[in-house]
Amino acid sequence: MKRIWIPVVLLAAIIGGSIWALWPRSQQGLVLYSAVDYSGDVAAAFTKKTGIKVTVIELTTGALLAKISAEGHRPAWALAWFDGDLAAAALDHAGLVSRHIVPQLPWTDEGRSLVPADGSYTPTGLTLAGAYTYRPTVMSNPPQTWTGLVNPALHGAIGMNNPSISGPMYPMLAGMLAQGGGWPKGQDFVLKLKGNGLHVYAKNKATLAALREGDIKMAITQSSAAWYLAAKDPTLRVRIPKPAFALPSVLVVAAGIPAKTRVAAERFIRFAMNHDIQKLRIGQGEGDSYYWPLTTDAPQPKAGMPALDTLVIKHLNPGRWGPIEPQVNQWFSQAIIGQ
């Protein structure tokens, strides 16, 4: 009988010790939900400079948006950093983010064009929604445009991510539809692509693995993932199609947070955009560091990336394409994937 108390006491000690060890001990300060890989370094630098503590919660883009949506009008976050102005516009549409938070910065022309009229999100860098990654030994002359993808010579050679599962793919799909004449007219173009043997994988990992294994000859992914892969695997090359669709990383501030927190959040945004910190983001980051800066005082992008003015970049209207995302993705699932 007495022996039973040994495990009981032991288990009580485990529970007590565990809860003590896990309970947060200090104020969280600014809570940043982040799906970009350099956010930890930026937050540390911000705290060092200002003394304001930043708690970074690293999430995948999908989980980040699910968390923000579930918190609704009682946000536990102050700032969120992720790729996609269409998603940011949709959050704004649902009243979940603060407006007029964009700081006065020396924007480039491209940067200025990405700043929303209501100031609901700050574009912090530019990536492209669709970049072609290929192996020159297998594909010597990849297409230069979107219409080139339906060339019968490329039957079964192209792979992309599923936009219903992989967040950054929706802007690319929206771009393809826009190229094909808008929504719903552009469906014909995407259906032609399907007829030409388009492969659709779940996420980047599967698409890039298919490229590595020779199942496909060319992968369409976000440009940052494409450059990152090509930088590490010298047998791969990246081609940016004409036009390319803008996919900026954005910072948003939660709606309805205390004024003091909002001031600190806006200070963080200005900090993240200054020259030294952009240098840190480009130098210290991993895949997400492959972006084109949007301010004139920023450092040069990573080596190997083409100059922005050599590219033809199209910016989709977030107010038009953001709200129809469910409809478009549902059509894609049914008509293209068959799910």
Next chain:
Amino acid sequence: MHKARRVALSSPLFLVFAGLFVYPIARLLLMPWIPALEPAEGMGLHASTLGLSPVAIANTVRLGLASTLVAVPLGLGFGWLLERRQWRGKGLIMLTLWLIFLTPSYLLTTGWQIVFSQPMLHHGHLAQMFFGQAGIIALLGLKGFPFACLAARGSWRAIGTEIVDAARIHVASAWRRRGVLLRLLLPAAGSAFAIVFIESIQEFGIPATLGAQIHLPIITYAIYERLAMTPVDFTHAALLSWTLVVLAAGAASVHFYLGRRFGSALVHGRQRQSAPPSCSRAEGAVAGVAAMALLIIGIAIPGTAIIHAALWQIDPYASVPVPWHTLLYSTLYASIAALLAVSVAMLLISGQRRARGSMAHMVDAMTLGNMAIPGLVLGAAYIIAFNGSLLPLYGTPGLLIIAYVAAQVPVLVRFLQAPMGQVHVSMSDAARLHGMPWINRAADVQAPLLLSPFLWGWTMAFGQVFFELPISELLYPAGRAPVGVAIVTLNQKMHYTEEARLALAGIALSLVIAGLVAAILRFAMAPQVARERPA
């Protein structure tokens, strides 16, 4: 008077249970009809259609049933071998069983993916089968097999030699004798069926990864489609989740029916233990082949691929530090959550046995939602429920642990119902008649009998929580990320080597902890068992 006292004692417990485990999921499931329950106004209004076809339901049921048909007979067979026969390879089977159980499904899938990415296999017939329905069913069945085996072992162990001897005397036909045995196993088979089927229908990762190219419509795909929208469409995700809840309720009713129709109290005071006979030559040969096949398919091949990935850089990216500290957090979360989950499950089962009323079944049915609904939706339900001014638990480790417990309790209830139901109430009654206080009855009569299911249940919940991902991702407190989140973060950043190292260390650590706790508890209970035997 006794009844009034019992009601007074059980009411607060019921309220706590309902508030922490039933309310969040009920609130989510009622959202389609009561828009005021949504976290932000009008979030579910932007989607017009459900996007769920009868084909998706049919495919989900087919995958669930097929994987269950793989797992349950295998579980019954290996359970028989482990409990009813003496065989030298038992240790190896147990190790394989636990390794399959503890390896998260995403890691098992990755291991096999690495294997089939080899040029010599990649375009072959086997690879085509693997990246299709056969592969999905095989992996779901493999992941369900340990549940089935653990459930079956309890019953094989409880069926004493007296029953077999009595059957030999009273039932002439050998086939009918086997039928009697199988009938006694039906409650355990029902429990295994319900667990494996429900776990399979709510799985998203395996079908999404392996079935990417066959484009198989399933229910979880439609749910995840709603979760990938901005802002997330919880209303329609909840509506679609009802389909899974109804299917889970169907599986649970099979379990209830088998338990009620064929359940029996097999463990009683007059039971005698006897050593199982050795395997015959034919049985040994079959057991050897089956165990080797399981070891090779379940662990050796995918494990070698993962170890290869962990020890040699198969991906070309610069190495990053492995976040080893996440192992500590996961150990702490899993230890507490498993302990609470198994305790709540056992309390619920004993409450059900006493109540035997519709209330007991209602509680049971309500917890089904927690089991059937995919983790990401469950995590969101907990944010929505506990992000208000009343009980603002969101952001604390407490809520993460509560959500883990909520996810584990229904599985444990189904798993433990059969072994707990087999302990005859007369044993506790006899002790009470002899004037033994309740604390002694609990410690000296019930605890030794329930120690084994408690241990299995704890270890099972520990293993499940240790690598849990979707709930963790949404609810983990800042700066205290569990290992599942760290593994996925490494995967997102394409650091596959570090991901594999962390996952392997996690499996090793959870094996060691499970073994350690089992050893401590067995040591604590051993003297009582030893004293009972000579009598």
